[in-house]
Amino acid sequence: MVRLSRRAWLHRTMGAGAALGSGLWAPNAAVADDDDGGEKRCGVALPLPHTTAGPFGPLHFYFPGPIDGSASPTDATGTHPEGRDPSTITNFDGFVGGVDMNFSGMARDRKTGVEAPYTFHTDSRFMIGDFIASDQSRHKGAFAFL
Protein backbone atom coordinates (compact mmCIF):
# COMPACT_ATOMS: atom_id res chain seq x y z
CA MET A 1 0.00 0.00 0.00
CA VAL A 2 1.43 3.30 -1.00
CA ARG A 3 0.16 6.82 -1.33
CA LEU A 4 1.77 7.30 -4.75
CA SER A 5 1.18 4.46 -7.16
CA ARG A 6 4.10 2.03 -7.36
CA ARG A 7 3.27 1.76 -11.03
CA ALA A 8 3.55 5.49 -11.58
CA TRP A 9 6.73 5.79 -9.60
CA LEU A 10 8.52 2.86 -11.17
CA HIS A 11 7.57 3.94 -14.65
CA ARG A 12 8.96 7.40 -14.05
CA THR A 13 12.27 6.08 -12.83
CA MET A 14 12.84 3.12 -15.09
CA GLY A 15 16.35 2.93 -16.46
CA ALA A 16 17.90 4.87 -13.61
CA GLY A 17 19.08 1.68 -11.98
CA ALA A 18 22.07 0.84 -9.92
CA ALA A 19 22.82 -2.50 -8.32
CA LEU A 20 20.26 -3.70 -5.86
CA GLY A 21 22.15 -4.13 -2.64
CA SER A 22 21.72 -6.79 -0.04
CA GLY A 23 20.65 -4.31 2.61
CA LEU A 24 17.00 -5.06 1.98
CA TRP A 25 15.51 -7.93 3.84
CA ALA A 26 12.25 -9.31 4.97
CA PRO A 27 11.11 -12.22 7.05
CA ASN A 28 9.55 -14.36 4.38
CA ALA A 29 8.68 -17.81 3.39
CA ALA A 30 11.01 -19.71 5.65
CA VAL A 31 9.80 -23.27 5.54
CA ALA A 32 11.05 -26.43 7.12
CA ASP A 33 10.46 -29.81 5.59
CA ASP A 34 10.38 -33.23 7.16
CA ASP A 35 13.64 -34.93 7.93
CA ASP A 36 15.23 -36.32 4.80
CA GLY A 37 17.52 -39.21 5.72
CA GLY A 38 18.25 -37.59 9.04
CA GLU A 39 19.07 -34.24 7.44
CA LYS A 40 16.77 -31.35 8.23
CA ARG A 41 16.03 -29.41 5.06
CA CYS A 42 14.90 -25.82 4.95
CA GLY A 43 14.04 -23.59 2.07
CA VAL A 44 12.51 -20.33 1.00
CA ALA A 45 10.27 -19.53 -1.91
CA LEU A 46 12.20 -18.24 -4.92
CA PRO A 47 11.32 -15.22 -7.03
CA LEU A 48 9.88 -15.23 -10.51
CA PRO A 49 12.77 -15.14 -13.05
CA HIS A 50 11.12 -12.32 -15.00
CA THR A 51 12.34 -8.87 -14.02
CA THR A 52 11.01 -5.37 -14.42
CA ALA A 53 13.58 -2.58 -14.43
CA GLY A 54 13.66 -0.72 -11.13
CA PRO A 55 15.60 2.30 -9.91
CA PHE A 56 18.06 0.23 -7.89
CA GLY A 57 18.08 -2.98 -9.86
CA PRO A 58 15.76 -5.54 -11.40
CA LEU A 59 12.47 -6.27 -9.67
CA HIS A 60 11.17 -9.82 -9.93
CA PHE A 61 7.53 -9.29 -10.85
CA TYR A 62 5.10 -8.28 -13.56
CA PHE A 63 2.82 -5.31 -13.17
CA PRO A 64 -0.85 -6.27 -12.98
CA GLY A 65 -2.73 -7.08 -16.14
CA PRO A 66 -4.24 -9.86 -18.23
CA ILE A 67 -2.35 -13.15 -18.03
CA ASP A 68 -2.08 -13.40 -21.81
CA GLY A 69 0.30 -10.46 -21.71
CA SER A 70 -1.92 -8.19 -23.77
CA ALA A 71 -1.73 -4.42 -23.37
CA SER A 72 -3.15 -3.03 -20.15
CA PRO A 73 -3.34 0.45 -18.63
CA THR A 74 -2.03 -1.09 -15.41
CA ASP A 75 1.24 -2.13 -17.08
CA ALA A 76 3.15 0.59 -18.90
CA THR A 77 5.99 -1.84 -19.66
CA GLY A 78 3.90 -3.00 -22.62
CA THR A 79 2.89 -6.40 -23.86
CA HIS A 80 4.41 -9.72 -22.81
CA PRO A 81 4.17 -12.48 -25.43
CA GLU A 82 5.41 -14.98 -22.83
CA GLY A 83 2.38 -14.12 -20.66
CA ARG A 84 2.02 -11.94 -17.60
CA ASP A 85 2.43 -14.25 -14.61
CA PRO A 86 0.76 -12.67 -11.55
CA SER A 87 2.66 -14.84 -9.08
CA THR A 88 5.82 -13.43 -7.55
CA ILE A 89 6.97 -16.97 -6.74
CA THR A 90 8.46 -19.37 -9.25
CA ASN A 91 8.08 -23.15 -9.38
CA PHE A 92 4.51 -22.60 -8.20
CA ASP A 93 1.27 -24.44 -8.78
CA GLY A 94 -1.79 -22.98 -7.11
CA PHE A 95 -4.34 -20.24 -6.80
CA VAL A 96 -3.58 -16.55 -7.21
CA GLY A 97 -5.59 -13.40 -6.67
CA GLY A 98 -4.54 -9.84 -7.41
CA VAL A 99 -5.94 -6.33 -7.29
CA ASP A 100 -4.73 -3.00 -8.54
CA MET A 101 -6.84 -0.31 -6.94
CA ASN A 102 -7.10 3.06 -5.28
CA PHE A 103 -8.99 3.52 -2.05
CA SER A 104 -9.53 6.27 0.48
CA GLY A 105 -10.30 6.58 4.13
CA MET A 106 -9.54 8.61 7.20
CA ALA A 107 -6.03 9.05 8.56
CA ARG A 108 -5.23 10.17 12.07
CA ASP A 109 -2.11 11.73 13.52
CA ARG A 110 -1.56 9.63 16.64
CA LYS A 111 0.11 12.50 18.48
CA THR A 112 -2.23 15.39 17.75
CA GLY A 113 -5.37 13.41 17.01
CA VAL A 114 -5.91 15.45 13.84
CA GLU A 115 -7.83 13.53 11.18
CA ALA A 116 -7.75 14.01 7.43
CA PRO A 117 -8.85 12.14 4.31
CA TYR A 118 -6.07 10.00 2.84
CA THR A 119 -5.78 7.93 -0.35
CA PHE A 120 -3.72 4.83 -1.04
CA HIS A 121 -2.90 2.84 -4.14
CA THR A 122 -2.29 -0.86 -3.83
CA ASP A 123 -1.15 -3.76 -5.95
CA SER A 124 -1.91 -6.64 -3.58
CA ARG A 125 -1.91 -10.36 -4.36
CA PHE A 126 -2.20 -13.75 -2.71
CA MET A 127 -0.68 -17.04 -3.75
CA ILE A 128 -1.67 -20.35 -2.17
CA GLY A 129 -0.60 -23.78 -3.29
CA ASP A 130 2.49 -25.90 -3.91
CA PHE A 131 5.94 -24.56 -4.63
CA ILE A 132 9.45 -25.88 -4.96
CA ALA A 133 11.63 -23.90 -2.60
CA SER A 134 15.36 -23.25 -2.48
CA ASP A 135 15.84 -26.66 -0.83
CA GLN A 136 14.60 -28.20 -4.11
CA SER A 137 11.71 -29.77 -2.22
CA ARG A 138 8.00 -29.35 -2.77
CA HIS A 139 6.11 -27.43 -0.07
CA LYS A 140 2.63 -26.10 0.52
CA GLY A 141 2.21 -22.49 1.55
CA ALA A 142 0.39 -19.22 1.27
CA PHE A 143 1.86 -15.81 0.54
CA ALA A 144 0.78 -12.23 0.18
CA PHE A 145 2.36 -9.63 -2.05
CA LEU A 146 1.69 -6.32 -0.32
Added chain:
Amino acid sequence: MGPHSYDPGTAPSLLLWTVDIPKGSVNIDLDRGEASLHLQNLCNLFDAFTVPNSLNPTHPLGLVSGFLRSLRIEWSGIKNVRSFNNGSTFRGHFLETSASIELVISSPSTKPPFTPSPQDGFEFVADPATSQTHFAQIGHESNGALF
Protein backbone atom coordinates in the same frame (compact mmCIF):
# COMPACT_ATOMS: atom_id res chain seq x y z
CA MET B 1 0.24 13.23 7.59
CA GLY B 2 3.19 12.77 5.22
CA PRO B 3 3.79 9.89 2.86
CA HIS B 4 3.31 6.29 3.97
CA SER B 5 4.10 3.14 2.00
CA TYR B 6 3.73 -0.33 3.46
CA ASP B 7 5.45 -3.47 2.18
CA PRO B 8 7.29 -6.50 3.59
CA GLY B 9 10.62 -5.52 2.00
CA THR B 10 12.77 -7.42 -0.45
CA ALA B 11 14.19 -10.78 0.66
CA PRO B 12 17.84 -11.79 0.21
CA SER B 13 16.54 -14.12 -2.52
CA LEU B 14 15.16 -10.95 -4.24
CA LEU B 15 11.61 -12.16 -3.67
CA LEU B 16 9.80 -8.84 -3.80
CA TRP B 17 7.33 -7.52 -1.21
CA THR B 18 6.11 -11.05 -0.49
CA VAL B 19 5.47 -12.51 2.92
CA ASP B 20 4.21 -15.88 4.03
CA ILE B 21 0.74 -15.89 5.57
CA PRO B 22 -1.47 -18.47 7.26
CA LYS B 23 -3.14 -20.77 4.73
CA GLY B 24 -6.51 -19.99 6.31
CA SER B 25 -6.15 -16.35 5.23
CA VAL B 26 -7.33 -17.19 1.73
CA ASN B 27 -10.70 -18.44 0.52
CA ILE B 28 -11.33 -19.00 -3.16
CA ASP B 29 -14.30 -20.34 -5.10
CA LEU B 30 -13.66 -20.16 -8.82
CA ASP B 31 -17.07 -21.65 -9.66
CA ARG B 32 -18.72 -18.62 -8.07
CA GLY B 33 -15.98 -16.22 -9.15
CA GLU B 34 -15.26 -15.19 -5.58
CA ALA B 35 -12.25 -15.04 -3.30
CA SER B 36 -11.11 -13.29 -0.17
CA LEU B 37 -7.83 -12.49 1.54
CA HIS B 38 -8.08 -11.69 5.23
CA LEU B 39 -5.00 -10.81 7.28
CA GLN B 40 -4.91 -9.69 10.89
CA ASN B 41 -2.21 -8.45 13.22
CA LEU B 42 0.60 -8.66 10.67
CA CYS B 43 3.81 -7.22 12.08
CA ASN B 44 6.33 -8.29 9.46
CA LEU B 45 5.91 -5.34 7.15
CA PHE B 46 7.49 -1.91 7.06
CA ASP B 47 6.40 1.64 6.61
CA ALA B 48 9.04 2.70 4.10
CA PHE B 49 7.23 6.04 3.56
CA THR B 50 7.81 5.94 -0.23
CA VAL B 51 8.40 3.29 -2.90
CA PRO B 52 11.83 4.66 -3.83
CA ASN B 53 12.83 4.57 -0.18
CA SER B 54 11.68 0.96 0.06
CA LEU B 55 13.75 -0.05 -2.96
CA ASN B 56 16.81 2.00 -2.01
CA PRO B 57 19.15 -0.31 -0.05
CA THR B 58 20.20 2.60 2.18
CA HIS B 59 16.59 3.67 3.03
CA PRO B 60 17.45 7.37 3.35
CA LEU B 61 14.00 8.15 4.78
CA GLY B 62 14.37 5.44 7.39
CA LEU B 63 12.45 2.21 7.78
CA VAL B 64 10.10 1.47 10.63
CA SER B 65 7.78 -1.39 11.42
CA GLY B 66 4.19 -0.97 10.39
CA PHE B 67 1.31 -2.79 11.99
CA LEU B 68 -1.41 -4.17 9.76
CA ARG B 69 -4.31 -4.59 12.14
CA SER B 70 -6.67 -5.88 9.48
CA LEU B 71 -6.77 -6.29 5.72
CA ARG B 72 -9.68 -7.80 3.87
CA ILE B 73 -9.81 -7.91 0.07
CA GLU B 74 -12.79 -9.49 -1.64
CA TRP B 75 -13.06 -10.46 -5.30
CA SER B 76 -16.43 -10.96 -6.98
CA GLY B 77 -18.34 -10.30 -10.18
CA ILE B 78 -16.86 -12.07 -13.20
CA LYS B 79 -16.14 -9.61 -16.02
CA ASN B 80 -13.95 -11.75 -18.25
CA VAL B 81 -12.40 -15.22 -18.39
CA ARG B 82 -8.91 -15.71 -19.75
CA SER B 83 -6.72 -18.78 -20.29
CA PHE B 84 -3.11 -18.74 -21.39
CA ASN B 85 -0.32 -21.27 -21.93
CA ASN B 86 3.11 -20.25 -23.23
CA GLY B 87 4.06 -23.87 -23.71
CA SER B 88 7.05 -23.97 -21.39
CA THR B 89 7.03 -21.83 -18.24
CA PHE B 90 3.57 -20.45 -17.47
CA ARG B 91 -0.04 -21.42 -17.86
CA GLY B 92 -3.13 -20.17 -16.12
CA HIS B 93 -6.88 -19.83 -16.12
CA PHE B 94 -8.13 -16.59 -14.57
CA LEU B 95 -11.38 -14.75 -13.95
CA GLU B 96 -11.21 -10.98 -14.14
CA THR B 97 -13.44 -9.45 -11.48
CA SER B 98 -14.15 -6.43 -9.33
CA ALA B 99 -12.74 -6.10 -5.84
CA SER B 100 -13.09 -4.17 -2.63
CA ILE B 101 -10.71 -3.56 0.23
CA GLU B 102 -10.93 -2.92 3.96
CA LEU B 103 -7.76 -1.87 5.74
CA VAL B 104 -6.71 -0.71 9.18
CA ILE B 105 -2.99 0.02 9.40
CA SER B 106 -0.70 2.11 11.56
CA SER B 107 2.85 3.31 12.10
CA PRO B 108 4.47 4.33 15.37
CA SER B 109 5.87 7.76 16.09
CA THR B 110 9.53 7.93 15.13
CA LYS B 111 12.62 9.97 15.85
CA PRO B 112 16.28 9.99 14.81
CA PRO B 113 18.15 7.79 14.16
CA PHE B 114 15.21 5.71 12.90
CA THR B 115 14.03 8.52 10.64
CA PRO B 116 15.89 11.70 9.67
CA SER B 117 13.42 13.80 11.69
CA PRO B 118 10.73 13.08 14.30
CA GLN B 119 7.34 12.00 12.97
CA ASP B 120 4.02 11.60 14.71
CA GLY B 121 2.42 8.19 14.57
CA PHE B 122 -0.05 7.44 11.78
CA GLU B 123 -3.28 5.47 11.67
CA PHE B 124 -5.47 4.79 8.65
CA VAL B 125 -8.91 3.25 8.33
CA ALA B 126 -10.12 2.63 4.78
CA ASP B 127 -13.65 3.22 3.62
CA PRO B 128 -14.48 0.12 1.52
CA ALA B 129 -17.03 2.12 -0.46
CA THR B 130 -14.18 4.10 -2.03
CA SER B 131 -12.50 1.04 -3.62
CA GLN B 132 -11.71 1.87 -7.23
CA THR B 133 -10.61 -1.27 -9.05
CA HIS B 134 -8.21 -0.80 -11.96
CA PHE B 135 -7.66 -4.52 -12.42
CA ALA B 136 -8.56 -7.60 -10.41
CA GLN B 137 -8.33 -11.30 -11.09
CA ILE B 138 -8.42 -14.69 -9.42
CA GLY B 139 -7.44 -18.00 -10.87
CA HIS B 140 -5.18 -21.00 -11.00
CA GLU B 141 -1.72 -21.18 -12.52
CA SER B 142 1.43 -23.25 -12.84
CA ASN B 143 4.90 -21.90 -13.53
CA GLY B 144 8.58 -22.81 -13.56
CA ALA B 145 9.43 -26.35 -12.56
CA LEU B 146 5.76 -27.03 -11.75
CA PHE B 147 4.56 -25.97 -15.22
